[in-house]
Amino acid sequence: MAYVDGFVIPVPKNKLDAYLEMARNASAIWRDHGAIEFRECVADDVKPGQLTSFPQSVNLQDGEVVIFSWIVYPSREVRDAANDKVMNDPRMAEYMKPENMPFDGKRMIYGGFEMRVDS
Numbered sequence: 001m002a003y004v005d006g007f008v009i010p011v012p013k014n015k016l017d018a019y020l021e022m023a024r025n026a027s028a029i030w031r032d033h034g035a036i037e038f039r040e041c042v043a044d045d046v047k048p049g050q051l052t053s054f055p056q057s058v059n060l061q062d063g064e065v066v067i068f069s070w071i072v073y074p075s076r077e078v079r080d081a082a083n084d085k086v087m088n089d090p091r092m093a094e095y096m097k098p099e100n101m102p103f104d105g106k107r108m109i110y111g112g113f114e115m116r117v118d119s
Helices: 013-032 076-087 090-096
Strands: 003-012 037-042 064-073 109-114
Touching (some): 013 037, 013 090
Protein backbone atom coordinates (compact mmCIF):
# COMPACT_ATOMS: atom_id res chain seq x y z
CA MET A 1 0.00 0.00 0.00
CA ALA A 2 1.13 3.57 -0.63
CA TYR A 3 2.94 5.75 1.89
CA VAL A 4 2.17 9.43 2.56
CA ASP A 5 4.12 12.34 4.00
CA GLY A 6 1.73 14.96 5.39
CA PHE A 7 2.36 18.62 6.25
CA VAL A 8 0.55 21.51 7.92
CA ILE A 9 2.39 24.80 7.38
CA PRO A 10 1.72 28.45 8.32
CA VAL A 11 2.57 30.73 5.40
CA PRO A 12 2.47 34.53 5.45
CA LYS A 13 -0.16 35.67 2.96
CA ASN A 14 2.32 38.11 1.44
CA LYS A 15 4.66 35.17 0.70
CA LEU A 16 1.99 32.78 -0.59
CA ASP A 17 2.91 33.25 -4.26
CA ALA A 18 6.59 32.56 -3.47
CA TYR A 19 5.58 29.48 -1.45
CA LEU A 20 3.43 28.11 -4.27
CA GLU A 21 6.19 28.71 -6.82
CA MET A 22 8.62 26.87 -4.56
CA ALA A 23 6.08 24.04 -4.20
CA ARG A 24 5.60 23.74 -7.97
CA ASN A 25 9.35 23.50 -8.47
CA ALA A 26 9.78 21.09 -5.56
CA SER A 27 6.96 18.88 -6.86
CA ALA A 28 8.97 18.16 -10.02
CA ILE A 29 12.00 17.25 -7.92
CA TRP A 30 10.03 14.91 -5.65
CA ARG A 31 8.36 13.26 -8.63
CA ASP A 32 11.76 12.80 -10.29
CA HIS A 33 12.79 10.84 -7.20
CA GLY A 34 9.75 8.59 -6.86
CA ALA A 35 6.72 10.51 -5.57
CA ILE A 36 3.50 9.66 -7.40
CA GLU A 37 1.41 12.60 -6.08
CA PHE A 38 2.31 16.02 -4.70
CA ARG A 39 -0.53 18.19 -3.37
CA GLU A 40 -0.60 21.70 -1.88
CA CYS A 41 -3.86 23.10 -0.53
CA VAL A 42 -4.50 26.60 0.82
CA ALA A 43 -6.95 26.88 3.72
CA ASP A 44 -10.32 28.23 2.68
CA ASP A 45 -12.61 27.15 5.52
CA VAL A 46 -10.62 26.49 8.70
CA LYS A 47 -11.68 28.11 11.93
CA PRO A 48 -10.04 28.11 15.34
CA GLY A 49 -11.54 25.39 17.52
CA GLN A 50 -12.26 25.08 21.20
CA LEU A 51 -9.42 22.62 21.79
CA THR A 52 -7.79 21.88 18.45
CA SER A 53 -7.80 23.14 14.87
CA PHE A 54 -5.50 23.64 11.92
CA PRO A 55 -4.84 27.30 12.89
CA GLN A 56 -4.06 26.33 16.48
CA SER A 57 -1.81 23.47 15.43
CA VAL A 58 0.68 25.86 13.79
CA ASN A 59 0.10 28.85 16.11
CA LEU A 60 -1.32 30.79 13.15
CA GLN A 61 -0.57 34.52 13.32
CA ASP A 62 -2.40 37.47 11.79
CA GLY A 63 -1.58 37.72 8.11
CA GLU A 64 -0.89 33.98 7.70
CA VAL A 65 -2.76 31.15 6.02
CA VAL A 66 -2.63 27.41 6.67
CA ILE A 67 -1.25 25.11 3.98
CA PHE A 68 -2.23 21.43 4.08
CA SER A 69 -0.10 19.30 1.82
CA TRP A 70 0.89 15.73 1.16
CA ILE A 71 3.18 13.65 -0.99
CA VAL A 72 2.28 10.08 -1.97
CA TYR A 73 4.82 7.34 -2.70
CA PRO A 74 4.38 3.72 -3.80
CA SER A 75 5.90 2.52 -0.49
CA ARG A 76 7.80 3.56 2.63
CA GLU A 77 11.01 2.32 1.04
CA VAL A 78 10.51 4.56 -2.01
CA ARG A 79 9.70 7.48 0.31
CA ASP A 80 12.83 7.01 2.40
CA ALA A 81 15.04 6.81 -0.69
CA ALA A 82 13.25 9.77 -2.33
CA ASN A 83 13.61 12.04 0.69
CA ASP A 84 17.32 11.31 0.89
CA LYS A 85 17.74 12.03 -2.82
CA VAL A 86 15.64 15.21 -2.66
CA MET A 87 17.63 16.61 0.26
CA ASN A 88 20.83 16.06 -1.76
CA ASP A 89 19.44 17.28 -5.08
CA PRO A 90 21.22 20.51 -6.14
CA ARG A 91 17.90 21.93 -7.35
CA MET A 92 16.76 22.05 -3.70
CA ALA A 93 19.85 23.84 -2.33
CA GLU A 94 18.44 27.38 -2.47
CA TYR A 95 15.10 26.32 -0.93
CA MET A 96 16.85 24.66 2.01
CA LYS A 97 18.48 27.90 3.16
CA PRO A 98 16.41 29.31 6.08
CA GLU A 99 16.59 32.85 4.67
CA ASN A 100 14.95 31.65 1.43
CA MET A 101 12.07 29.75 3.04
CA PRO A 102 8.76 31.61 2.56
CA PHE A 103 7.44 30.21 5.86
CA ASP A 104 8.52 29.52 9.44
CA GLY A 105 9.82 25.96 9.32
CA LYS A 106 9.80 25.73 13.12
CA ARG A 107 5.99 25.76 13.09
CA MET A 108 5.59 23.20 10.30
CA ILE A 109 3.98 19.93 11.35
CA TYR A 110 4.91 16.86 9.33
CA GLY A 111 5.10 13.11 9.47
CA GLY A 112 4.91 9.86 7.53
CA PHE A 113 1.77 7.75 7.35
CA GLU A 114 0.90 4.26 6.14
CA MET A 115 -2.09 4.44 3.84
CA ARG A 116 -4.71 1.97 5.05
CA VAL A 117 -7.81 3.04 3.07
CA ASP A 118 -7.64 4.25 -0.53
CA SER A 119 -10.98 4.41 -2.30
